[in-house]
Amino acid sequence: MNDSRNNNNNNNNMINDNKILDHDNNENEPEISVNVAANFFTSTYNFFSQHFNTLFIKILRQGPIPKHIGFIMDGNRRYAKKNNKKIIEGHQMGFDTLHSMLEVCKLLGINTVTVYAFSIENFKRPPDEVNKLMGLAKEKLIELCEKSKIIKKHKIRIRILGNMKYLDSDLLEVINKAVETTKYNTGSTLNVCFAYTSRDEMTISVKSIVKMVESEQLQIKDVNENLLEQNLFTCGNPPLEILIRTSGEIRLSDFLLWQCNQNCYIKFVNCYWPEFSISHILPIILEYQVNYKSFKEKRIKSDQTMQN
Amino acid sequence: MSKSNEFRMSSIIEFSNIAYLFCLGIIIILYAKPNLFYGFLFIILHLMFKIYRMYLYIFTNVQTHPTLINQSQILEDLKGLNKIPKHLAIMFWGDVKEKTLIEAAQLCCWTWCFGIKVLSIYEAEGNLKQNANSLQSHINNISQQFFIHEKIVPKIRVTALDTSINYENNDLNKSDLDLDLQVNLVSREDGRKHIIKTTKNLANDVIQGKFKSDDLDTAELDRRLSVPKLSEPQLIIFFSPNIDIDGFPPWHIHLTELFHIPENYKFGYSIFLQGLRKYSKCDQRFGR
Numbered sequence: 001m002n003d004s005r006n007n008n009n010n011n012n013n014m015i016n017d018n019k020i021l022d023h024d025n026n027e028n029e030p031e032i033s034v035n036v037a038a039n040f041f042t043s044t045y046n047f048f049s050q051h052f053n054t055l056f057i058k059i060l061r062q063g064p065i066p067k068h069i070g071f072i073m074d075g076n077r078r079y080a081k082k083n084n085k086k087i088i089e090g091h092q093m094g095f096d097t098l099h100s101m102l103e104v105c106k107l108l109g110i111n112t113v114t115v116y117a118f119s120i121e122n123f124k125r126p127p128d129e130v131n132k133l134m135g136l137a138k139e140k141l142i143e144l145c146e147k148s149k150i151i152k153k154h155k156i157r158i159r160i161l162g163n164m165k166y167l168d169s170d171l172l173e174v175i176n177k178a179v180e181t182t183k184y185n186t187g188s189t190l191n192v193c194f195a196y197t198s199r200d201e202m203t204i205s206v207k208s209i210v211k212m213v214e215s216e217q218l219q220i221k222d223v224n225e226n227l228l229e230q231n232l233f234t235c236g237n238p239p240l241e242i243l244i245r246t247s248g249e250i251r252l253s254d255f256l257l258w259q260c261n262q263n264c265y266i267k268f269v270n271c272y273w274p275e276f277s278i279s280h281i282l283p284i285i286l287e288y289q290v291n292y293k294s295f296k297e298k299r300i301k302s303d304q305t306m307q308n
Numbered sequence: 309m310s311k312s313n314e315f316r317m318s319s320i321i322e323f324s325n326i327a328y329l330f331c332l333g334i335i336i337i338l339y340a341k342p343n344l345f346y347g348f349l350f351i352i353l354h355l356m357f358k359i360y361r362m363y364l365y366i367f368t369n370v371q372t373h374p375t376l377i378n379q380s381q382i383l384e385d386l387k388g389l390n391k392i393p394k395h396l397a398i399m400f401w402g403d404v405k406e407k408t409l410i411e412a413a414q415l416c417c418w419t420w421c422f423g424i425k426v427l428s429i430y431e432a433e434g435n436l437k438q439n440a441n442s443l444q445s446h447i448n449n450i451s452q453q454f455f456i457h458e459k460i461v462p463k464i465r466v467t468a469l470d471t472s473i474n475y476e477n478n479d480l481n482k483s484d485l486d487l488d489l490q491v492n493l494v495s496r497e498d499g500r501k502h503i504i505k506t507t508k509n510l511a512n513d514v515i516q517g518k519f520k521s522d523d524l525d526t527a528e529l530d531r532r533l534s535v536p537k538l539s540e541p542q543l544i545i546f547f548s549p550n551i552d553i554d555g556f557p558p559w560h561i562h563l564t565e566l567f568h569i570p571e572n573y574k575f576g577y578s579i580f581l582q583g584l585r586k587y588s589k590c591d592q593r594f595g596r
Contacts, residue, residue, distance in 0.1 A: 261556070
């Protein structure tokens with residue numbers, strides 16, 4: 001049963017891959033432009049850089065584009081310290097960066113974006129900062145659902161991934177509301193990992209499988225990798241293809257360990273998250289495209305081994 | 309004007325006409341179908357990027373002379389390091405051949421010199437596991453030359469990791485205690501498949517009433533997944549131009565530093581040393 005479903009999925013993927021190459025049907029393409037506010041006379045540099053970025057995006061769209069990209073948004077606090085700002089201001093700017101990155105991803109045609117907002121380990125931080133962060137999260141979620149133009153324009157669906165038992169009821173209400181209001185958006189998906197660690201996610205998945213076996217919905221011999229994957233928070237999303245961590249740290253810090261285990265580019269960028277911009281992400285996409293051929297071969301191979 | 313000259317002139321004019329028409333045609337096509345224009349730029353961009361990479365490749369991979377590494381040099385390098393990983397993992401470079409096996413044996417000797425206790429070598433397909441014996445014999449040969457000044461040659465033992473051994477009734481053998489360096493060979497089988505196997509065992513235990521499914525938490529799963537010898541490495545060194553985890557046990561890399569040098573395709577001591585230096589500078593905050 002599972003195998004046949006997987007097979008279907010593969011076929012779909014292959015069809016999609018073929019579609020990437022023929023871009024003759026222009027009707028469905030979104031209008032591409034990056035914040036067209038800059039004026040040639042007032043800010044010449046911005047004017048040119050924006051047009052250059054727009055052109056760059058249009059060029060990159062000719063090639064294969066990853067379907068799922070992950071960000072570890074690290075370095076907000078260090079950025080604030082470096083620039084003599086308050087910590088909360090750093091987080092605020094980090095959120096703005098996320099907002100602009102969402103737009104860029106959408107223009108590039110990346111459908112699923114997963115970001116690491118708050119780890120379970122982060123609860124160890126001073127309670128004052130944790131409270132402020134929770135407040136900020138609440139505020140920003142409300143802002144995202146109600147006011148954000150990008151969410152509305154591109155019909156982005158918000159999902160919160162994480163262990164909800166760590167969160168207080170206030171925040172849960174806001175989260176539920178945000179998820180409910182954007183539920184029917186079909187444009188693309190923004191996964192916000194909140195109170196998340198990958199080990200926790202895997203444990204929950206294993207637990208649900210064990211419970212299914214216990215209640216005899218499932219036999220032990222049917223347990224396989226696909227099943228475990230379907231019980232992860234990211235089920236239904238395309239496989240993760242690029243994972244970017246900012247701030248120059250070179251570890252994954254318990255983020256999407258299962259998902260990045262195979263056929264995933266991991267990139268460590270040497271700048272803090274609020275500094276991360278379009279000029280950092282476009283070269284990464286270019287590199288992905290140049291290596292795409294070997295990447296695809298590997299993927300086909302691993303899919304075959306997974307089915308066996 | 310001679311006849312032949314005239315002929316040449318007219319042919320040049322004809323050619324320039326054709327070229328002119330050709331250019332005009334291209335411009336019209338590009339105007340009508342802008343995607344072709346972008347596609348053209350796309351190809352040029354990719355070409356430029358490939359040339360750039362080749363340039364980097366030549367710069368980073370042209371070595372002067374492979375210097376022989378000896379023990380005293382390593383001891384010198386060791387002084388500059390604040391901390392050393394207890395467990396180091398290495399991604400195997402290239403195919404399993406005589407040459408790479410000898411390199412791996414050298415690597416084991418370096419690792420011992422740095423005072424690392426456990427070394428895991430990951431090779432996805434499991435070819436290295438099958439060659440465990442020949443790796444062991446290479447290590448025996450090389451360590452005798454390498455440790456000329458040591459009175460006792462350190463004991464380095466290679467084992468192919470076998471996750472099917474149950475964690476409970478596998479006590480460490482006595483011979484393990486006086487071991488100087490344990491080398492584990494890890495393959496894709498020990499990654500996701502091992503988690504699936506553990507899930508099956510857990511389900512079995514639950515059915516037989518040995519374990520309650522509600523008691524399952526991260527710590528318990530960690531205990532079950534960590535068979536002896538498969539612990540979390542503090543550092544993984546990639547001898548490849550980009551990081552591809554390629555099936556390394558996912559559970560065991562949650563705080564591991566992943567080190568690589570972009571555009572490097574080669575195995576070498578300098579990369580190994582740079583990885584250890586980077587690790588000694590890394591500062592882990594554990595979420596705080």
